[in-house]
Each structure stands twice: as C-alpha cells, then as structure tokens.
Amino acid sequence: MPQSSSLAHIDVGAILANPGKGAASGPARISIEDGRIAAVTPLGGAKTGTMAIAAPVNAHDHGRGLRTLAFGAVDDGLEAWIPTLSREPKLDAYRRAAVAFARMAEGGICATNHSHGPQDESRILEECEAVSRAAADVGIHVAFAAPFTDRNPLVYGDQKTFLAAADPALRPRLEARLGPPKEVKAYLRRVEEMAAFEHERFSIQYCPVGAQWVSDASLAAIAEASAVNGRRIHMHLLETRYQREWADHAYPDGIVRQLDEIGLLSPRLSIAHGVYLTADESALLAERGVIVSVNTSSNFRLRSGIAPVADFIGAGTRFGVGLDAQPLDDDDDMLREMRLVWLNHRGFGLDDVLTAARLFEGATVDGRRAVIGEDGGGRIAPGAPADILELDYAAMTADVLAADADPTNVLLTRATRKHIRRLIVGGRVIVADGRCVTVDRPALEAELIGEAKRSWNAVPPDDAATAAMKRAVRRYYGCGCHFGAGLR
Template sequence: MKKPAETIPERVDLLVAGGVLLTMSDAMETFADAAIGISGGEILFAGSMRDYPELPEAAERIDASGKIILPGFINTHCHAAMTCFRGLADDLPLMEWLHNHIFPVEAKYVNRDMVYRGTLLAAAEMILSGTTTMADGYFHESSACRAAIEAGIRTVPAQGFIDFTPPGDEAVRNHIAVAEKFLGKWRDRSPLVTPALFPHTAYTCHKRTLKAVKAVARAEGALCFVHLAETAEENRVVRDATGLSPVRYAESLGILDPRTVAVHAVWLEPDEVRILADTGAAVSHSPESNMKLACGIAPIPELLAAGVRVGIGTDGAASNNDLDMVGEMNACAKIFKAARMDPTVMDAASVLRMATIGGARALGIGDRIGSIEPGKRADIVTIDCRKPKMTPLYNPYSQIVYSAGGADVSDSIIEGKVVMKNRRVLTLDLEKTMEDVEKIAAAVRKDLEERCVCRHG
C-alpha cells in the first residue's frame, strides 16, 4: 500500500509520525512507527518509517508516538442540532417521547439560529471524540452546513421533511422545491459537504412526500435517509395504515436503492434482510438509542452476512444522550453478545470497520474516506495509549472498542487540516459554543416550568 520510496515528495503539508497505524484498508494492514504524508488534503503515502529512508520536510508535524492512528469515525446518523434538547425528556417510549416532548419543543424552538448553534456544539463534541464525518438529518440544514464548515468537520447534511397533515399538491410541490434548492445550493460548494435528503419516517411522511423527495434525490444522485422499522409500534402503525411492514411499504414505493440509508432497521422480518440486500439499501445502526428507547436489537450480524452496507450512528443527543462514537462502538460490540449468549459475534475489528470504512461505504463516499490509503482524503485521528486504562497494548482494535472512551482521542485531522491537537480544538471557541446553547436551553427550561405550573395548578 505504501508508495515506493522514490515517489515520496520532498515536502508535504503535514506529516504524522510515530505510533501504530491501523489503515482499515480491505487487507487491514497495520504499521508500527507510522509515517503518513499529507498535502492538499490528500494522503500521499502511509506506511512505516522504517520503509522510508528519508522522510519529507513538513510544514506541520504531529508526533503520534504512543498513540494509535486510524481513520476518523463516521457517524452515519445523527440530528446534530438536537444537542439543544439533550436530557430534556428521558426514560420514555419512543412515541410518547417524540409526540409529547420532542415535537412540541421542536415546533417552538427549531429555527436557523438554533440549528446553527446546536450543530456547532455537536461538531465540538464529535471532534473531541474522534468523529470526522457526520451524517446529519434535521431542519434548516443550510445553517447546519455553515456550522460544520466553521468547525471543519465533514458532513453529509440531509434536509429533513415531515408532514403533520396529509400534504396537498402545493405542499408536495413545496417539498420538491426545498429539496432541489438545498441540493443545488450545497453541491460542489465545499469539499466538506455532501448534501442529502431525509424524509423523516413512513409514519410522519405521506407516501407522496416519500416518493417526491426520493425522486429529487435520485435525479440529483444524492443520498436519501429514512428512519425505518425502528420500533414494534412503528411497524404496527405502518401496517395498520398501509397493510405493509415499513420495509415492504418503502419497497413498494420504490424508495429503497443503493442511495438510500435505512436508519435503525430493528424490526425486520427474516425475508426483509434479503429485501434490503437485494435493493442495495444501506443501514445505519444506533445501538445506544435503540437500547435507551427500548426499541429492540437490530439484526446487524444477519444484515452484514447478507452483504448489506452497515454503518454506526449515534442518533440525536436527545435519545442517546451523547454523540460519542467510541461509546457507540462499545455498545455495538456488546449488545449482540449479551442478547445471543455468544461472545464471538461482532468482534472488535469488525465493529471498528463499521465505524470507519463501513460507514463511509454506507454513505456512498467510501472511495474518498474511511481508510488511510494513498489517494484518499486525509481524515485521521489518533488515540492516546499512554494511560493506565490503555496499558498494555496487545490488540489495538480491542483497545479502542473495549478500553478507550471518546476522551482518549488526542488529535484530529479532517480534509488534511488539523482541527484538534493534543485535545485542543483549534477551530472553535468551546466556551462560547456551550454558552450559546445554554441560552437556548434557558428559554426551553423556563417554558417547560411554566407548562408544568399550568398543568399542576
């Protein structure tokens, strides 16, 4: 995988040297005493220092000795701005949580400013825990794009669509116009942004909306996300309304294809794993949100065995309640072992693949990111192993999935730019970012207290 020594340039923008490199390439190559050269946001070479007689001069250098170097994590499903509602309502069933708590505060507080500030906070949290790409689905996504670019994090922003009443012709035309405008605005605008669309679910979007939004995505070659088969209740509601399970309903509408990401895919009948595989749809798995909302356990081993592309996502901070992909991997590696009484399912290396190259492929950008190989964009993180909890180091995959936490991520490079060095985020003022969301939360809190007083006299 490394380039021959004679092709190594004399100068690079950035050199990452030392440490153990996990490339996450298909061959799962690893290198000790790593050396990675980056220029113009691209990985030029990656291997072991021992193989390069002379390293190039570098404008900037990261010393990774004592650290593990790996591709940044790819969060394949979140609602970034929902950091504003973190901890607002917990320990409730999905439908009650959504309809009685989340939808009412969203109706009042979601606006451009809230999405911008909430997404900045999410970006800060994600950078600090090693995520370099987020697939975000929410409203006012142009504001989310601005925040992501400012933070320097790669994003697949998906403009959300929802119907609170069955949409007439004009509402459908409006959805189409919003979708086209969003994709048109962000296509080719920034190397960090790959715009997408997100009809919320089969029970909150009318079939006309689902079909229309997917048609725009298909015409533009954009990715389309949809929450699908998240709870038994959803399956019952969709079946009552349409006579079909959510997956069969989505299939009947023609919205499953290789540019669709089915989010959650928990309640699948055995032959529906085959439907997802045959249509080429990808799946985003959010074990912590599924556990917290008591949704159930998705058949991820079966989906992987059927050849479905599966990535890991945190879901929103209101249902998780953090955006830490290291914690998410830990949950993912353990939940199937406990449920199936089988310690061999979902081994650490497979889970780390899902959180990196697997996620990149689920999002259709596996040719650009997800592994550390020459020619790919440089999205790289390091994890500090010079800590009691990370000592000794026998198996770096196990160490990351079972021993590490998000706070052990030390450095982060996105699109060749260092956005965090020795845990200092270089792109954002963290204090201000937190303060701004605290101000939004203060208004929400006051509102909730008043509602509570009204209800109880």
C-alpha cells in the first residue's frame, strides 16, 4: 500500500545548494516546517554518502500515462506524427494522469506544466477534475494548461488545398473537422469553472495551444484576461521549420512581434520549444520576461531541431527544461535530460556557452516559475519550499579518487533516476528508494495497460486512414503549401 510521510527534518551527507557556483556543504540537517525549509544546520560526524539538491521541474509535458510508442505513434517529424496521436485508446483520465505524474516523480521531478490533451473535449471539465485529483494523490505540483484552438484544424495554411492533396476516401473524415470555430469567450468561462479544482498542488493556466492553431483575436482575448486576473499562459511556439515558414508567410513583420503587439508577451507567459526563434526574437522574449521550455529529447525524437540556447543565454532569456512526454528513453529521467541539455549546449571545441550554474538555475528556478510562479523555490535555503531531491552520491563516486572532486561535475556525468533516494515535495516524501510511495504506480499502470488493450481490441485503429493522413501531410508541406506555394 502507498505510504507517505511529512518530515520534520532530513539529515544528509552533503548539500549542493548552488550547483556550478559553490562547493557542497555538510553533513547537515534540513529542518522543515509547514512545507518550507526552516533551517539548515551543520552536523558533526562523517558524511553519509547522500547529497541533497533542489528538485528539478519539468517545464513542459503532456502527462500521457500510456506512452506514445505503446499505441503506435512512432517518432517522426511533428507534422506527420500528430495524426498518429489519434490512435491512443480512450482511457480513464485519473489513471492516465496519476501514472504519468508518478513516473515523473520517480524521475526526480517535483513539478510539471501539464499541457493537457483532451480525450473528449465535451468532457474537459471532468478530465480536469480527474487530473486535479491525480496531482493531489501523487503530490507533485501540477499546472493544468487548459487547451484552446480555433483555426488550422488540419494543417497550417489553406485547409482546402490540403483536402485536395488528401486521398478521396479520407476527405469526409477530414471535412468533419472543419466545423465552426470555437468561441474564445466560452473558453475563458470554462477556465474559470476549472479553477474550482485548484488546490495547493494544482493550478490552472490558459493554453492557446500554438500561434498556428489560435486566431489573433482569440490570442488577444486570452492575453487581456491574463492581464486582468494574473493567470499564467502556456503555449507552443516555433517548434518546427514548417511552423517558422508558415509564420513568416502569415506575419511578414514577425510572429513574435505580433504576439507582443496583442499583449501576449509578459512574465506570465511560458512557451514550449522555441527551436526556430531568431536572436532578435529571443531578445524580445527576454525583455518581456517570457520563459522558454527547452525540450531537447522531444526535439530529437520528433525531428524538430536544436533550440538556440546560445541566443537565450546571450539575450538573458529565461529557460527551463521540459520532457514534453517524449524523454530520450521513455523513462521521465530528468537528471539524464539535464545532462543531454548540458552536452548539447555547453559549447563545442573550446567555446564555453552554457554553464553548469545556468543549467541548474533553468531546471530548478526558471522552470519552476513557469509552473508555479515566483514562490522562492528552486533552492535549498531557509524560507524556500521544501522541494528536495536526495541522491545516493556514494554510488556515483565509488571509483572517484579525489576527495575534493567537484560534485556538479559528478552529477552532470553520472546522475540518473537510479540514484534517487528520496523526492520530497512540500516536506512530504513522494519517492523513497526510487519508488513513488504516495500511489501504487505499478498497479495503476497495469490497470491502465489492461484498459488500453481492451479498448484497442474492441475498436482497432484504422491503420489505412492513419497512413493516408501521413502521406497527405507530407505532400502538403513538401510542396510548400503552408507558405503559399501551389500543390504539386
């Protein structure tokens, strides 16, 4: 049975309070009161082999308990991959979220920005309530990014041109998705209804899913609502070169400048990906206080490219680290993801670009701001939230000869989820010895898989339709139809 406890204190062999900036201290006792760190007190005696760091944050995800490979959404370019997501069986919303959040916790994650993908848009309130319960039961912080779209339901650009490119047998199904656009006023009211499910570990954010899928008028309405009530906004932006090409055609003066003119850019906004941001656009985001989620594994798996982190650093753009539900090994290992970001962006040859200190700040502080806002978290110091990751440092250093080896280097070289001793969120133990103790993840996951298999066998996916859709997508974008070229 799941067992969790709130702690009065934890004793650790060392504390790495400022990775990349200072040496580890310890042994020490971290005292906890009302979910926050009350004091950090040195202890005598030998080090115990454990090390505490501020727990990292998953700045962008989709919370799929059933991973995409399971239902045949095989990694591909994003535009060709999106149609395969329809193969996901309809699943219990609570189990779907609880399995995802528990898996994240076991990967060291204390908070996540959950960009929700509805299974049934007519039941979005029920799904939101289920995700809220899952967040409470697992115990990590969750921001529920409530999705909204009202344009380009099939592709970026001219929907009729795409229909002409599609297999005739597929057209009736596609035409059914070209109904009247959704009303942003109804969406804004629905978000306020969702706010009834907020609690200490769960908040609601606006989520205009992406600039290519949301009209300017709706983006402006969401920006205005956010300015009035202070609610945060989370969205995708410029993830692929096709989105960049569409945006340059649709907005010759610049898509990011357009978003700024309608009031969307502010410290309340976080964006996912930003792979095709220009240096000038990165500078504008920095000036407005926008936070970017860098999703390295996902951008590799979905063939999107590599985010311009050097530009973010040069401009002072805040950025966090996100898994996007597509981690490198499908295991939600945030420690490995941080290492992947480090290896991709520290600089090649003798060029120094990303520092270890900036990486950890992004993963613990800036990513946290995107999910929770400014709450003093992402550090181990009196007054900060007691969101702490305790690692088996001795297991990482059994062969390390130098007693004064830099622990930041050790973590960036070796730390993975197998080294997690405890994840503590708000002073409560969520993971102990690598296992989520607040919910029974293996049992929930077994139930989820069983449900998925029954659904799959009862209504098998239409493989022919999926293949036809992918062909049509490749033809449309391959012709450049998304930026005004003719169909070939």
